[in-house]
Amino acid sequence: MSEKIDRRRARTKQLLYQALMSLLTEQGVEHLTVTDITNRADVNRGTFYLHYKDVPDMLEQIKDEVFESIRSEVIQLDFKQAMACADRNEPYPISVAIFEQFALHADFLKAMFGTKGDLSYAHRFRALMAANIYEKMRYNPPSDLAVPFDYLIAYMTSANFGMLMHWIESGMKQTPAQMGAFMTKIINFGPLVAFGLRELPSVSSSSKPH
Amino acid sequence: MSEKIDRRRARTKQLLYQALMSLLTEQGVEHLTVTDITNRADVNRGTFYLHYKDVPDMLEQIKDEVFESIRSEVIQLDFKQAMACADRNEPYPISVAIFEQFALHADFLKAMFGTKGDLSYAHRFRALMAANIYEKMRYNPPSDLAVPFDYLIAYMTSANFGMLMHWIESGMKQTPAQMGAFMTKIINFGPLVAFGLRELPSVSSSSKPH
DNA sequence: ATCATTAATCAACATCGTGTTTATTATGGA
DNA sequence: TCCATAATAAACACGATGTTGATTAATGAT
Known part of the structure; x- marks a missing residue:
């Protein structure tokens, strides 16, 4: 009951995480942009801001x-x-x-x-x-x-x-x-x-x- | 003779250096912008690019x-x-x-x-x-x-x-x-x-x- | 299966810093 | 003095940001 997780939230959050990790191993922690992350995750850029404040x-x-x-x-x-x-x-x-x-x-x-x-x-x-x-x-x-x-x-x-x-x-x-x-x-x-x-x-x- | 240093170059370069150092001790190595450096150095932003490629x-x-x-x-x-x-x-x-x-x-x-x-x-x-x-x-x-x-x-x-x-x-x-x-x-x-x-x-x- | 809720999308927007260019002013060295 | 060069000022296109409003889609509960 108290554990209510919308599949959609979990899904996009995982997509963003995977995208971040692949970018991280490629180019390190610098120059990580929201645009790059969301492009790689195939997620709308605005969606990122529904989960995180910024990178x-x-x-x-x-x-x-x-x-x-x-x-x-x-x-x-x-x-x-x-x-x-x-x-x-x-x-x-x-x-x-x-x-x-x-x-x-x-x-x-x-x-x-x-x-x-x-x-x-x-x-x-x-x-x-x-x-x-x-x-x-x-x-x-x-x-x-x-x-x-x-x-x-x-x-x-x-x-x-x-x-x-x-x-x-x-x-x-x-x-x-x-x-x-x-x-x-x-x-x-x-x-x-x-x-x-x-x-x-x-x-x-x-x-x-x- | 071979050592020809224009006072103007030396002066602005020092101003830029001092501005960078004061920003560096204040806020670390991140988020250093050309605009901030030249503002603090009281130097035109374009002048920065006559000395350095970027930050x-x-x-x-x-x-x-x-x-x-x-x-x-x-x-x-x-x-x-x-x-x-x-x-x-x-x-x-x-x-x-x-x-x-x-x-x-x-x-x-x-x-x-x-x-x-x-x-x-x-x-x-x-x-x-x-x-x-x-x-x-x-x-x-x-x-x-x-x-x-x-x-x-x-x-x-x-x-x-x-x-x-x-x-x-x-x-x-x-x-x-x-x-x-x-x-x-x-x-x-x-x-x-x-x-x-x-x-x-x-x-x-x-x-x-x- | 329906339906209200919530997520994701899309497009548009103002903002900010970048790097470059042009014309103009001023300063320095000879 | 006078030429060369440095600094300034203003304008520009670009790219990324963070936000907004309208729309579509998926989800969970009933």
């Missing part, structure tokens, strides 16, 4: 949906669980689930993070990761840093996000499970150890909970 | 100049020198010079890398760093990686670039010398050691030259 509005809605689908996974991350998985040398399931969610929206994200992409969207994902890492650190607050804490956050979010982008841009040759394993290793042991350039260092006293 | 062309020229000024410093980086400085616990001069060059163009870069920024420009700088790191690695080629080499590159370029962006976005509270010190530490010892979360690990055999 940025349409993009915003899709961005929100994709972001939310990933955010809902990210907030389930548990630092201790991830560490336990890393010690047992197995991928952390929630981490894998996140990569699967990314794979699901690969085309869209590839366009949004590609050369002609949307920097504000990248910032949004980085902010999500930062909040998450900050949450992790609260369990084991660092002190006596050789480099300020906010730089630690910037470093880690950018590094992880960079690997994610590289995965998407290079055609997702690794499975989500593999990527999850990479990420877990690097987060817990640092890049040099994870990449096999150094042995695992002995755990220092400063990383022990009080 | 992207004007941006491109400035982007090229700034990029080149930084690239010319980056290519002077020497891996061994940087390591030597790190061991003596002093900032690597060329690294400091790079940060000074960034500081020189802070306003422009802040706009280009901000929320409404230009992702293609960010990619360009990351590609520069990637080429540089790749060059470094050639002296000490890694083998037996737990994670593929291209992910190592993606990780490192993104991490370093992320710190750089954070420095710019947070108002450049650290001096170029301090930032150079941060960077040198992290590149050589990894983030966990650099941030003081672990002790310096013993150097493994895999990181020794043959």
Whole structure:
């Protein structure tokens, strides 16, 4: 009853979505016009305005949906669980689930993070990761840093996000499970150890909970 | 003789530049119109086209100049020198010079890398760093990686670039010398050691030259 | 199956920014 | 001074926008 969806609305909305996606993969996020979208969707131009305010509005809605689908996974991350998985040398399931969610929206994200992409969207994902890492650190607050804490956050979010982008841009040759394993290793042991350039260092006293 | 610069050309070009910069810091790189720029510069709209093809062309020229000024410093980086400085616990001069060059163009870069920024420009700088790191690695080629080499590159370029962006976005509270010190530490010892979360690990055999 | 409701279409409109052109004015360098 | 060139002003066609009103078509409920 409360769910009343007119087939016509759903149909044209899907046509517009498909048209947008094909244009997005072709020419990136710039120079997207209502005229182009509606022409490709074989829909009257005026009809577009029955669904969206303008092109940025349409993009915003899709961005929100994709972001939310990933955010809902990210907030389930548990630092201790991830560490336990890393010690047992197995991928952390929630981490894998996140990569699967990314794979699901690969085309869209590839366009949004590609050369002609949307920097504000990248910032949004980085902010999500930062909040998450900050949450992790609260369990084991660092002190006596050789480099300020906010730089630690910037470093880690950018590094992880960079690997994610590289995965998407290079055609997702690794499975989500593999990527999850990479990420877990690097987060817990640092890049040099994870990449096999150094042995695992002995755990220092400063990383022990009080 | 060969250097013949009409004062009028130089004057209007500077007026256009100043107008562009003030608009850039106000509203980011999007929705920059010729009309807005020439209005703010108090210059006839037609005059703009005597200097630039269109707005992207004007941006491109400035982007090229700034990029080149930084690239010319980056290519002077020497891996061994940087390591030597790190061991003596002093900032690597060329690294400091790079940060000074960034500081020189802070306003422009802040706009280009901000929320409404230009992702293609960010990619360009990351590609520069990637080429540089790749060059470094050639002296000490890694083998037996737990994670593929291209992910190592993606990780490192993104991490370093992320710190750089954070420095710019947070108002450049650290001096170029301090930032150079941060960077040198992290590149050589990894983030966990650099941030003081672990002790310096013993150097493994895999990181020794043959 | 009917019918009122809602969606989609079509055509027209004013608006805005673009890039170009022409004629005119002014400024600079020699 | 005087020539070359830069800047101005006004006009133009073009393309995309966002809106409107009238019309046709499809849908869901009864």
